[in-house]
Amino acid sequence: MPSARPRLAIIWLTIFIDLVGFGIVIPILPFYSARFGAHGIGYGALIGSFSLMQFFSTALLGRLSDRIGRRPILLGTMVLNAAGYLLFAYAPSFLVLLIARLIAGFAGGNISAAQAYVADITVAEERSKGMGLIGMAFGLGFIFGPGIGSMASRLGGHAAPGLVAAGLSIVNLLSAYFILPESLRAEHRAVRELWPFRHMAVALAHPELRPLMLVWAITPFAFAAYTVALPLWATTTLHWHEPDLGIFFTVVGLVAAIVQGGVFRLLTRVITDRKLLITGMLGMAWAIAVVPFLAHSAALYAWTVVLAFSNSIMAPAATGLVSTFAAANEQGTVLGVAQSLGALGRFMGPFVIGVVYDRASAMAAFLVAGGVMLVGWVASLGVPKTKKREQALLV
Numbered sequence: 001m002p003s004a005r006p007r008l009a010i011i012w013l014t015i016f017i018d019l020v021g022f023g024i025v026i027p028i029l030p031f032y033s034a035r036f037g038a039h040g041i042g043y044g045a046l047i048g049s050f051s052l053m054q055f056f057s058t059a060l061l062g063r064l065s066d067r068i069g070r071r072p073i074l075l076g077t078m079v080l081n082a083a084g085y086l087l088f089a090y091a092p093s094f095l096v097l098l099i100a101r102l103i104a105g106f107a108g109g110n111i112s113a114a115q116a117y118v119a120d121i122t123v124a125e126e127r128s129k130g131m132g133l134i135g136m137a138f139g140l141g142f143i144f145g146p147g148i149g150s151m152a153s154r155l156g157g158h159a160a161p162g163l164v165a166a167g168l169s170i171v172n173l174l175s176a177y178f179i180l181p182e183s184l185r186a187e188h189r190a191v192r193e194l195w196p197f198r199h200m201a202v203a204l205a206h207p208e209l210r211p212l213m214l215v216w217a218i219t220p221f222a223f224a225a226y227t228v229a230l231p232l233w234a235t236t237t238l239h240w241h242e243p244d245l246g247i248f249f250t251v252v253g254l255v256a257a258i259v260q261g262g263v264f265r266l267l268t269r270v271i272t273d274r275k276l277l278i279t280g281m282l283g284m285a286w287a288i289a290v291v292p293f294l295a296h297s298a299a300l301y302a303w304t305v306v307l308a309f310s311n312s313i314m315a316p317a318a319t320g321l322v323s324t325f326a327a328a329n330e331q332g333t334v335l336g337v338a339q340s341l342g343a344l345g346r347f348m349g350p351f352v353i354g355v356v357y358d359r360a361s362a363m364a365a366f367l368v369a370g371g372v373m374l375v376g377w378v379a380s381l382g383v384p385k386t387k388k389r390e391q392a393l394l395v
Contacts, residue, residue, distance in 0.1 A: 007121050008133060010180050014074065015114055015137040017172040018081065024149035024165045025088065027245040030231040032158050036094035044228045044354025049098055050105035051224065051346030057109025058339035059200075065113040067189060070120070071182045075173060077110035082169035089162025100162075105343075112339045119323045119335070120183035133260070134316070140257045150246035203337050211382035212322050216338040218376035219281065219318075221345035223311070225353035225369040226288045233362045238297050251301060255308035264313055273317040274383050280314025281377035283307070289370025292363040321383065 025032075033043050065073045084103035091097040115134065122130040152160035203209045234240040234248070267276060287307035294300050322338045349369070357365040 007181065007183065008118065008130060010176075011114060011117050012133050012137045014172060014176050014180060015134055016140055017168055017175070018078070018110075019137060019140075020145045020148070020165075020168055024145045024152065024161045024168075025085075027146045027150050027242050027249065028153050028158060028161055030235070030245075031242055033094065033097065035158070036097065041351070041354040041358055042094065043232070044350035046098060046101050047224060047228055048347045048350040048354075050101045050108065051220070051343045051350075053102045053105030054108045055340050055343035055347055057106040058112045058343055059109075059337070061109045062112030062116065062335055062337070062339065065116055065184070069182045069184045069189070070113045070117040071176075071180060073113040074110055074117075074180065075176060077107040077113075078169055078173040078176065080104075080107040082166045082173065085162045085166035085169060087162075089159040089166065109339070109343070112335045115319060115323070115335045115339075117183045120185075130320075134319075140253060140261075144253075146246040146249035146253070150243050153242060200337050200341065203334070208384050209322070209334075211379050211384075212318060213338065213341055214379035215277070215281070215318055215376050215383075216322070217341040217345045218372060218379060219284070219314070219345065220342040221349035221352075222288060222369045222373035222376065223284070223349070224346040225349035225365070225372070226291075226307075228350040228353050229357055229362060229365040229369065230291065232357060233291065233366070234300070237362070238300070240297075244297075248301075248304065251304055252308045255305055256312045259309055259312035260316060264316055267313065272385070273321050274385055276313045276317040277321065277383060278377065278380045280310040280312075280317065281373065281380045283310025284314065285370050285373035285377055288373055289367055291366045 029046060030043055033046050036042075061073050061077070080103055084100050084107060087096065087103065088100035091100055118130040118134060148164060149161040152164050156163075200213075203213050230248075231240070231245055234244070238244075240248075264276075284307055287303045287310060290303055291300065294303065319335070319338070322334060349372075353365045353369055356368055
């Protein structure tokens, strides 16, 4: 079996290609949905429905990967990705577009299996660095994806980004099929119930995991709410269009790639994961709440760098901290619980902020999102400094 380094490179490539396909549709989604009459609540439904399905699939796929291995989960979800993007490309109505997002959301639940794959092949001391490489793949996906999506839309219309994303998913499937080995050893496989909602309660009740689980639920709520409000606000206030959103997400991805590709690893040499988590949460809260007070694009880009940097040190630190509290035979389960709570937050955030945006104001939407992120920062202060027990947390 290959050593850890080439296997990390393989899973990195798999996630990168997957995220390029996801990033392609981001700049066109608010404008695509507007063709069917969707506004704040409708656009929020498209974002939230993706995450609702991801909530269920991360719970299912993380635990299923503990039973049958990571490889079949990753390959199967790549097939679903391709199908979902094809449906997205040719959606004749808002309902079909919504179904396409549900399919993509289910496939997006494979992140728990991908993270468990990294946990399988890294030691605890190096785990957050491995998760940082996943974050780098996310960042680079956002660099290339939105730009490709904007260009494809201009050259081939609204169907083109979905077709390109489907093609990349197929390339992802073929490359992973031939070069991605299984990472879960037979002695570490475990058979448990596939819907671990009871274990979510167990994790939330556990003194070591509780603050991290709260962070995993609250942060995506606020960040997803921000991603719904930002395009709507920028379109009306700054007069942005698809290319502008493409540049915006490229900036986010570039910062994430730089930070999680190298800066984060340097920071972990002198700063603990816990401190990086707390700092990142506070930075995101400020960067979100300040948006409605900005008067021009340059200021928004400056605060976007703050937001992207903060998120890029918070996310791998949070993932690494969660995985250190899990036994070898439950990495997929615990990370699946964390990702499910995150997906639940991403489901609720867009709906709540979509309603606030439509019925109150853009300023209220950003202030609510920033306030929720501040609550997450308070929760992060309760993360323990060291692991107190070695036995399995979830049985």
